Amino acid sequence: MTGPAANDPPENPQFSMGPSTSDRHSDKSVDPPPTKTPHYTDHIVARPERAPEAKRSAAEAALEALFGGLERFRASLRRMERPIRFAKTIPMPFAGENKPVDFVALLNDALQRADYAPAGRQAAEDMNILGYRAKWSSPDVEHFLAFSSWGRPNQFIAADVSLRHPPADAFANETMLRYLPDAYRDIYARLADWECALHFDLGGAAGWPSARLDSAKAAPAEFAKTIEATIQQVVFAKFEDVRDCAAVFELGAADEAPLRWWSWGDTRRVAMIAYLGRKLGRDSASLKSALVRHVGKFKSPPNTSAPSAEEFVDRTLAEADAALARQ
Amino acid sequence: MPAGNGRPSGQWTSGDWPDESSSPDETSAETTAAPRTRGAQDVQIADSSDDWPQYLIPVGTAEAAESGNPPFNGVGPNAQHARAVAESDADFAAAGLVILARGKAVAVQIPGFATPRVYDFVALDPETGELVGFEVKTTKLDVIALNFSQVEKDIAVYELGGVYAPSLGGWLTSVAYDAACDGCENLNIRSRYLRFRLWLAHIPVYTRRYIGSMEQ
Numbered sequence: 001m002t003g004p005a006a007n008d009p010p011e012n013p014q015f016s017m018g019p020s021t022s023d024r025h026s027d028k029s030v031d032p033p034p035t036k037t038p039h040y041t042d043h044i045v046a047r048p049e050r051a052p053e054a055k056r057s058a059a060e061a062a063l064e065a066l067f068g069g070l071e072r073f074r075a076s077l078r079r080m081e082r083p084i085r086f087a088k089t090i091p092m093p094f095a096g097e098n099k100p101v102d103f104v105a106l107l108n109d110a111l112q113r114a115d116y117a118p119a120g121r122q123a124a125e126d127m128n129i130l131g132y133r134a135k136w137s138s139p140d141v142e143h144f145l146a147f148s149s150w151g152r153p154n155q156f157i158a159a160d161v162s163l164r165h166p167p168a169d170a171f172a173n174e175t176m177l178r179y180l181p182d183a184y185r186d187i188y189a190r191l192a193d194w195e196c197a198l199h200f201d202l203g204g205a206a207g208w209p210s211a212r213l214d215s216a217k218a219a220p221a222e223f224a225k226t227i228e229a230t231i232q233q234v235v236f237a238k239f240e241d242v243r244d245c246a247a248v249f250e251l252g253a254a255d256e257a258p259l260r261w262w263s264w265g266d267t268r269r270v271a272m273i274a275y276l277g278r279k280l281g282r283d284s285a286s287l288k289s290a291l292v293r294h295v296g297k298f299k300s301p302p303n304t305s306a307p308s309a310e311e312f313v314d315r316t317l318a319e320a321d322a323a324l325a326r327q
Numbered sequence: 328m329p330a331g332n333g334r335p336s337g338q339w340t341s342g343d344w345p346d347e348s349s350s351p352d353e354t355s356a357e358t359t360a361a362p363r364t365r366g367a368q369d370v371q372i373a374d375s376s377d378d379w380p381q382y383l384i385p386v387g388t389a390e391a392a393e394s395g396n397p398p399f400n401g402v403g404p405n406a407q408h409a410r411a412v413a414e415s416d417a418d419f420a421a422a423g424l425v426i427l428a429r430g431k432a433v434a435v436q437i438p439g440f441a442t443p444r445v446y447d448f449v450a451l452d453p454e455t456g457e458l459v460g461f462e463v464k465t466t467k468l469d470v471i472a473l474n475f476s477q478v479e480k481d482i483a484v485y486e487l488g489g490v491y492a493p494s495l496g497g498w499l500t501s502v503a504y505d506a507a508c509d510g511c512e513n514l515n516i517r518s519r520y521l522r523f524r525l526w527l528a529h530i531p532v533y534t535r536r537y538i539g540s541m542e543q
Contacts, residue, residue: 124434124443125477150432150445151405158431180491183438187493190436195494201428210413210430216405264456266496296496297456 086121090128092154092215094223101220103149103157104130110224114231116145119193126150131194138243141165144194145202145231157213159227161235161258162199165248168275171323172197175271175316179298179307197272198252198259205258206230234258249276253290265296270313275320288313404465407509411465412447415505424450424459427495435460435492435499437480444480446502449495458492458499460484464516467509473521482528504532511536 091100107130108118116132123129127150134143146160173188203211208230215223238258242251252273255261261269270291277287288310295309307315416426427433427449434443446460462481464471481502484490489500504525508514514534516522525532 122434122443125445125474127432127434127443127445129434148432148434151408153405155405156409156432158428176491176493181438181487183487184491186438187436187491191493199494201431203431204428211428212430262496263453264451264497268493268496297498 086123086128090149090154092149094215094220095217096219100153103154103215106220106224107147107227110227111145111231114228119144122192126152126154128154129192131192133193136240140244141242141248142193143235143239143242144196145235146192146194155215157203157215157227158211159202159230160194160199161202161205161239162194162196163239163242163248163251164196164198165245165272165276167327168245168248168272168279169196171275171320172268172271175319176268179312197266197268198248200258202230202234205234245276246280249273249280249282252276261294262296265294267294267296267298267312270294271316271320274313274316275323278317278320279324284317287317407467408447408463408465411505411507412463415461415463415507416448416450419450419461423453425453426450427458433460433492433495435490435494437483437490438487439483440480442476444477444484449492449499451497456497457489457501458495458497459501459503460499462502462504464504464506465508466511468511469508470515470517471506471508472517473525475518475521478521478524481530482524485528485530502530504530505535506532507535507537509537 088104090103092103092106094101111117111132115135117135119131119133121128121130127148129146129148132145132147134145137143142164144162144164146162148158148160150156173191177185177188201211203213213223213226218226239251242248251259252269273291274287278284292309292313295312298306298312413430416429420426429448432445432447433449434445435449436443444460447463448461450459450461451457452459460481462477464473466472484499484502489498491497492499506514506516514536516532516534522532
């Protein structure tokens with residue numbers, strides 16, 4: 001499906017950096033997409049190690065000659081990343097409104113009526129994420145909603161529903177870090193409260209078109225009503241009663257919409273369910289047989305070997321027992 | 328020239344200019360001997376002082392997008408971009424990838440960076456279980472502008488050998504760009520440096536000359 005020029009290095013990298021001329025539309029009639037080919041990323045998206053070393057060296061030399069002090073220049077780029085600054089408002093275009101309406105105020109009001117309180121914000125590039133915690137959360141189970149808005153201007157809305165048993169989620173994150181390079185400590189340290197192991201896409205579950213809402217197609221009041229109605233239909237109808245450890249375990253261990261297990265594995269959820277199962281006194285052997293097929297691929301730190309799925313579940317169950325014994 | 332100044336059209340109206348009836352000598356004497364006092368009708372049209380930037384009015388992207396004026400080169404950026412994203416994910420789905428969170432931008436944390444990388448969509452290789460982040464760039468009759476922060480994060484994905492995305496439960500190991508320009512004979516991808524960086528990292532940039540239906 002790809003034009004051959006998509007990733008072909010130029011003959012002379014210094015002077016042939018012009019646009020790639022492949023046109024996938026025109027290519028379609030000549031070279032239709034393959035219907036079945038194993039290891040798609042190998043040919044659709046080449047990996048760095050596939051680049052011939054000689055060509056890489058030549059290209060690096062050319063780049064050094066063009067820009068001088070390449071590494072110094074690169075290092076300066078990362079420092080140029082803008083610090084995160086949250087605007088108090090997120091202006092959003094709405095149907096029937098001449099001026100943008102503040103999405104933060106609109107969402108705060110709508111979720112206040114649904115008994116949620118703001119739990120924080122994140123910003124990235126053109127995306128804003130607003131987190132909310134359910135006021136009706138129990139001490140054992142916290143319920144969250146996270147709304148992301150993106151576009152220029154912000155116009156599209158998607159939402160995630162997540163819930164957690166805080167000690168189980170903390171255990172799952174610690175477990176992941178045992179098998180990941182140190183760099184990931186940074187990521188896990190920055191996970192927001194609503195980025196739980198157990199989560200699903202609200203728009204997908206509710207059948208929103210393309211799993212998102214478009215603010216430009218609705219008036220503000222109608223938009224807020226849609227959000228509230230979706231929360232009522234999806235969250236309250238299915239998850240309001242999930243308030244204790246056993247309910248979270250049943251929900252997480254089952255493979256039912258909207259919390260289906262991902263086909264490619266979900267190792268963090270495996271660790272969370274292992275912890276909850278052992279906390280509830282479930283048999284290790286039955287837990288292992290249920291969870292082992294959901295362990296995803298690992299990329300372990302250098303000089304260590306990635307555990308097999310069986311090894312991972314065995315170790316995790318033992319670590320869960322140890323963690324519970326320490327409490 | 329400003330309207331309603333009482334002069335025939337086509338003439339400069341600055342009071343700094345000599346009177347039409349004055350001779351060159353008189354003008355020279357007037358301007359060098361004594362500064363001319365500005366009258367009520369005088370209008371200053373230029374400022375060559377050091378603080379000329381005071382007249383600039385910075386306008387951010389969001390503010391410009393919200394100005395209410397239609398963009399000169401077609402429909403708003405969201406409609407154009409959404410169309411290209413939909414077309415792009417359909418193409419890659421047809422090639423066998425599984426599009427995750429269709430219609431939803433996906434934020435991925437990358438070690439070493441303060442802010443996440445937001446991909447237009449993420450696709451799964453069903454054979455390997457690995458994820459591919461797709462960045463769709465669109466324009467109409469204009470250059471494709473790469474963003475250095477995005478490019479650096481993409482390259483970091485490759486340098487790290489992939490990043491683990493907790494929200495997706497998998498390893499995002501590859502990145503691809505899909506650049507589309509409506510009405511362009513050839514795509515002009517800027518900047519040259521960032522395009523080079525992508526090429527050097529072996530990150531592919533697919534291109535197309537049209538985005539969906541031109542009528543929209």
